[in-house]
Amino acid sequence: MSLASAGGGARGGAPRGAPRGGAPRGGAPRGGAPRGAPCGGALGGARRSSLHVRPHRCSSSSQPAASSQPPPPLSTEPTPMAARVLDGVIGATSTPVGMYVEPGDRPSFVYRLHPITKQVWALALVLVPAFFPQHGSLGEPWGVLPFPRIIAMGSVLLATAVSLPPRLYVPQLRRLLLLSMLAFFAVAFVSDAVSPNVYVPFAPPDGVPLASLGASPSTIASPDGDNAPFCYVMLEAGIVKVTRKSLKLAISAASIALTVLLASNLCLTTTTPEASASALRGVLAPVRRILPWRPARQFVDDVCLGLLLALRFIALVFEEANALALGLATKDVPWRSLGPMRAIGVGAGVLGKLVRNLLGHAEKIAVAMHDRGFRGASTFHAYTPGGAKDLRWGVGDAVALAVLAGAVYLATYARSHALV
Amino acid sequence: MAMAARTQQQQQQQQQQQQQRSVVPRVFCRTPRAPRRKRALRRQAASADMSDDVSAMQQPAISLTHLQVTRGQPGSTDAKHVLVDVNLEVGRGEIHALLGPNGCGKSTLLDAVRGKIKPTRGEVHVRVPTDKIAFVPQNPDHNVVMPTAGADVAFALSARGERDEDDGHVMKAVDYALERVRLEGFACAPTGTLSGGQRQRVAVAGTLVADAEVLLLDELTSYLDPEDAEAVLDAVRASCRGPRAAAAIWVTHRLDELLKCDRATYIDDGKVLLSGSGTYVRERILGWQEEVAKSR
Numbered sequence: 001m002s003l004a005s006a007g008g009g010a011r012g013g014a015p016r017g018a019p020r021g022g023a024p025r026g027g028a029p030r031g032g033a034p035r036g037a038p039c040g041g042a043l044g045g046a047r048r049s050s051l052h053v054r055p056h057r058c059s060s061s062s063q064p065a066a067s068s069q070p071p072p073p074l075s076t077e078p079t080p081m082a083a084r085v086l087d088g089v090i091g092a093t094s095t096p097v098g099m100y101v102e103p104g105d106r107p108s109f110v111y112r113l114h115p116i117t118k119q120v121w122a123l124a125l126v127l128v129p130a131f132f133p134q135h136g137s138l139g140e141p142w143g144v145l146p147f148p149r150i151i152a153m154g155s156v157l158l159a160t161a162v163s164l165p166p167r168l169y170v171p172q173l174r175r176l177l178l179l180s181m182l183a184f185f186a187v188a189f190v191s192d193a194v195s196p197n198v199y200v201p202f203a204p205p206d207g208v209p210l211a212s213l214g215a216s217p218s219t220i221a222s223p224d225g226d227n228a229p230f231c232y233v234m235l236e237a238g239i240v241k242v243t244r245k246s247l248k249l250a251i252s253a254a255s256i257a258l259t260v261l262l263a264s265n266l267c268l269t270t271t272t273p274e275a276s277a278s279a280l281r282g283v284l285a286p287v288r289r290i291l292p293w294r295p296a297r298q299f300v301d302d303v304c305l306g307l308l309l310a311l312r313f314i315a316l317v318f319e320e321a322n323a324l325a326l327g328l329a330t331k332d333v334p335w336r337s338l339g340p341m342r343a344i345g346v347g348a349g350v351l352g353k354l355v356r357n358l359l360g361h362a363e364k365i366a367v368a369m370h371d372r373g374f375r376g377a378s379t380f381h382a383y384t385p386g387g388a389k390d391l392r393w394g395v396g397d398a399v400a401l402a403v404l405a406g407a408v409y410l411a412t413y414a415r416s417h418a419l420v
Numbered sequence: 421m422a423m424a425a426r427t428q429q430q431q432q433q434q435q436q437q438q439q440q441r442s443v444v445p446r447v448f449c450r451t452p453r454a455p456r457r458k459r460a461l462r463r464q465a466a467s468a469d470m471s472d473d474v475s476a477m478q479q480p481a482i483s484l485t486h487l488q489v490t491r492g493q494p495g496s497t498d499a500k501h502v503l504v505d506v507n508l509e510v511g512r513g514e515i516h517a518l519l520g521p522n523g524c525g526k527s528t529l530l531d532a533v534r535g536k537i538k539p540t541r542g543e544v545h546v547r548v549p550t551d552k553i554a555f556v557p558q559n560p561d562h563n564v565v566m567p568t569a570g571a572d573v574a575f576a577l578s579a580r581g582e583r584d585e586d587d588g589h590v591m592k593a594v595d596y597a598l599e600r601v602r603l604e605g606f607a608c609a610p611t612g613t614l615s616g617g618q619r620q621r622v623a624v625a626g627t628l629v630a631d632a633e634v635l636l637l638d639e640l641t642s643y644l645d646p647e648d649a650e651a652v653l654d655a656v657r658a659s660c661r662g663p664r665a666a667a668a669i670w671v672t673h674r675l676d677e678l679l680k681c682d683r684a685t686y687i688d689d690g691k692v693l694l695s696g697s698g699t700y701v702r703e704r705i706l707g708w709q710e711e712v713a714k715s716r
Contacts, residue, residue: 273568308566316561365562369579372579379579385594
């Protein structure tokens with residue numbers, strides 16, 4: 001797949017390896033809307049549906065082309081949650097996340113980096129912020145923001161925006177942001193909502209009331225000493241309670257999740273899977289040499305082969321989920337009359353079928369591997385199609401690693417001098 | 421004159437080879453030389469193997485004799501005869517087409533040749549080593565293993581531990597195979613982004629690289645357009661006509677492909693109804709179709 005065709009579905013001048021349904025927002029997955037799909041019926045009249053949002057698609061299948069009647073007005077009823085979830089699955093699987101995308105004529109600098117450099121950078125962006133203390137001063141106006149993690153996240157975002165075209169990374173970013181927002185809300189609502197039970201193994205000093213030990217403070221004197229109290233609890237509604245501490249934890253969790261997802265995605269998008277596996281084998285080569293016993297060496301081989309098979313399986317999972325979701329969408333399931341419990345039952349059934357199909361795929365791939373001569377990971381040496389080009393060290397790698405070393409040094413210096 | 425020149429060239433080549441051997445330092449000879457008696461025994465065994473090879477080349481690579489496959493318990497009421505008294509021979513360098521309606525037992529026959537199914541009656545002889553039998557299923561998702569097209573084509577070589585260190589022979593083999601199936605420049609393409617037909621061609625290219633001597637190809641062209649189907653069939657023909665002289669069983673529903681097959685067999689309800697050259701079987705089937713159309 002070329003970057004020229006990465007987000008579109010334009011088959012005219014695009015290379016033949018265009019992604020399966022790598023459609024931008026609003027575009028239908030490969031194959032477009034199912035021919036027999038009724039207008040707004042399959043997804044409950046979804047206004048947002050990528051399958052039904054284009055009236056001309058629906059009218060082309062259900063009405064004669066020569067008809068001059070205006071299209072019927074779109075339903076203003078709210079879309080059932082099940083239809084939205086189905087729509088989300090169809091849209092998510094049409095975006096190539098975690099899959100290698102071939103560069104265009106002028107590959108960006110990330111493509112030219114050695115896979116080890118990219119992996120080291122990705123690891124550093126996750127690990128280095130973890131060395132910074134979590135407990136900032138909650139009393140300060142910007143105290144809830146974990147700056148090191150936000151800087152790391154911003155760096156990955158910047159690298160992604162620079163190295164990939166917008167039509168490719170914007171849909172990816174939207175999906176990954178959704179996942180990180182899930183982490184944000186889960187941590188924000190839960191982490192400080194329930195007061196922990198505090199057991200005091202010794203008697204508290206005189207004058208300290210026992211009731212105040214287990215509860216979170218609602219107001220705290222400002223650390224600046226101006227005696228202006230600030231609100232610790234920012235939101236409280238029933239069992240949901242958002243405090244400054246939980247907000248800071250939530251921002252940390254979301255930024256870490258987004259950093260991990262974005263960095264992994266950038267590595268996988270700009271590196272062939274075989275080059276990634278080869279680089280990983282190179283990194284783990286000392287393990288093979290140092291550890292003499294056979295299981296350790298076998299472990300390295302298994303990890304590298306497992307990575308390759310997992311990366312192959314990503315595409316299969318997307319395709320299978322897409323096929324099942326499209327199949328369900330064309331069945332015109334009356335979600336509104338089903339009710340939430342039966343809709344969940346339908347979803348669980350589809351999920352079970354997805355798992356069964358994937359296990360069937362895995363079994364058949366295992367048989368095919370055996371039939372094609374595979375006798376074990378120890379004798380297997382994956383061929384890297386890019387050849388030495390993908391695994392060549394260059395000036396860019398030296399610069400990238402030097403920048404990383406400088407950033408780590410600055411971070412350590414800032415931490416030791418309490419600048420952050 | 422030509423014979424004399426040829427023998428002279430052969431002598432020169434032998435002399436060059438002997439010189440090259442003499443240049444190789446002794447340190448590379450890791451195994452000590454065997455005693456004279458053992459060497460004589462080895463020579464004898466090698467000559468016996470060669471004579472066996474010659475006779476094996478003359479015999480058909482695949483031969484099925486009175487093959488019968490039954491699903492369910494034989495003799496019980498639910499037993500179903502999938503294949504009944506099938507006789508088939510596929511020689512080396514031959515493409516044998518297998519036709520028939522859906523469910524007539526074509527895939528079962530391939531499974532029997534692969535050794536996945538034990539026949540209820542009859543014999544199956546495949547005169548090549550087991551690792552030289554290549555099978556490409558109808559669904560390419562079940563055969564494409566690696567995440568990138570080039571790596572999947574090279575899977576058989578990778579499984580043998582062959583590396584592309586000095587001579588780049590793996591890369592050459594992969595590029596050649598991809599070219600044969602009209603997928604030039606697709607070595608780095610992710611298999612997840614290829615269409616079904618492209619993935620099918622990747623699977624075929626992987627079979628061409630594997631040095632297989634028996635090719636079992638199950639409805640390869642069902643995902644392909646006519647041009648690509650012809651290219652794939654040409655690639656398989658080249659593999660059969662090449663030095664390996666592979667034997668191929670080509671399961672298909674397209675009558676036009678019979679023109680490029682050496683022999684063909686039509687199966688219906690587990691029984692062989694028609695067998696002969698590709699052209700003959702095609703004409704007979706077309707004749708049947710005309711008769712049926714007239715009778716309607």
